[in-house]
Amino acid sequence: MIEAALSVEVSGSSESFCDCCGAESRKLWGEVLDGQATAALYYIQWTVGSPNHFPNLDLVIGPWGEGFGPADRFLVSLLYRPDSAQGGFMVVDAEGRYANYLALCEKAFDRSEVVGTALASKVFSIVDAIWLGDPRLSDVKSLGDVA
Ligand SMILES: [Zn+2]
Known part of the structure; x- marks a missing residue:
C-alpha cells in the first residue's frame, strides 16, 4: 500500500514541437518511490506558453523488479x-x-475505473508527490499565469 512517504526521483526530458501549432513542446519523466520501491513512473508533456493545451500527465502504476512485468502495471x-x-x-x-506505453504496462484505465474508487486516492497521492517533488514543473505551474 502507498503510505505517506512517497518521494520523487527525476529522470530524463526531451523537447519537440507541437503537432498542431508548432510551438515548443516539452516532456519530462521520473519515478515515484514508496520507500525504496518504485510505485509509478510518470511522464508529463506540455506545450510551452500554451495554457489552452492542457498538459498530459501519464502514470504507469505498479511494481518493478524481479518477478514483475507489464501485466502487473x-x-x-x-x-x-x-x-x-x-x-x-x-x-x-x-x-x-x-x-x-505498450512495453511498460498491459492495461489502460478509463476515467470511470479510477474516479470514485480506492485507486483514486492512490493516484492523487502520486500526483501530489510529483507536483511537490519535481522542481522542473515550475514552467507547468506558471502556465496559468498567462491564461
Ligand atoms: Zn499546438
Missing part, C-alpha cells in the same frame, strides 16, 4: 487544467495515451 492518464488561482488535475481515459 497499468496506465492512468490525467490532464492538467492551468488556472491562475488554482490549477487542477483531472483523470481522463488512458486509452488514447496507451500507444506510448
